[in-house]
Amino acid sequence: MQTLQHIPLWVFALLIGLIALGLMQTRRRLIRLPRLLGLNIGLTVFTLAGVVQQWLPTPWLTWGLLSWAIACAILTYALSALNPPLGAHWDAETRLFTIPASWLPLALFMGVFACKFAVGMINATLPGELSGWGSAIGVSALYGLFSGLFNAQTWRILKLKYRPSVHAPDSAN
Numbered sequence: 001m002q003t004l005q006h007i008p009l010w011v012f013a014l015l016i017g018l019i020a021l022g023l024m025q026t027r028r029r030l031i032r033l034p035r036l037l038g039l040n041i042g043l044t045v046f047t048l049a050g051v052v053q054q055w056l057p058t059p060w061l062t063w064g065l066l067s068w069a070i071a072c073a074i075l076t077y078a079l080s081a082l083n084p085p086l087g088a089h090w091d092a093e094t095r096l097f098t099i100p101a102s103w104l105p106l107a108l109f110m111g112v113f114a115c116k117f118a119v120g121m122i123n124a125t126l127p128g129e130l131s132g133w134g135s136a137i138g139v140s141a142l143y144g145l146f147s148g149l150f151n152a153q154t155w156r157i158l159k160l161k162y163r164p165s166v167h168a169p170d171s172a173n
Contacts, residue, residue, distance in 0.1 A: 023107025075148025
């Protein structure tokens with residue numbers, strides 16, 4: 001319980017915000033391109049900032065950034081080849097994307113939060129434990145995987161705008 005008392009309040013506010021944002025993704029919604037890209041860019045910056053913040057004061061920053069970039073690029077490339085999610089649609093007339101409901105974003109938000117929280121707790125309770133090159137590569141790759149998942153999902157949806165015949169709208173909606 002004493003450990004919880006030392007956690008800054010902004011961490012709990014961030015958790016609540018991520019839960020709220022994730023729950024919003026569980027409903028079908030119509031969004032414009034900037035909003036589609038904004039969420040993806042925000043998560044990418046969040047994970048990349050975690051890499052830089054963790055390994056900036058160490059000699060392992062380059063390895064961390066490289067590990068993040070490779071994991072992100074591989075997963076983005078591999079998963080973006082899949083078809084857009086069922087029910088996703090681009091309407092050229094209204095310039096809106098229809099995004100189907102999904103629990104995946106909430107799960108990914110919680111995964112990123114849990115990883116960053118765990119890294120922060122380890123740094124606070126076991127200083128120096130994550131100071132090696134193995135930690136830099138492993139934790140950074142994990143952050144890169146989260147970014148890659150979001151990048152791939154966004155890319156799969158963007159394909160609808162540039163190749164409308166990729167996926168027809170779900171008739172059940």
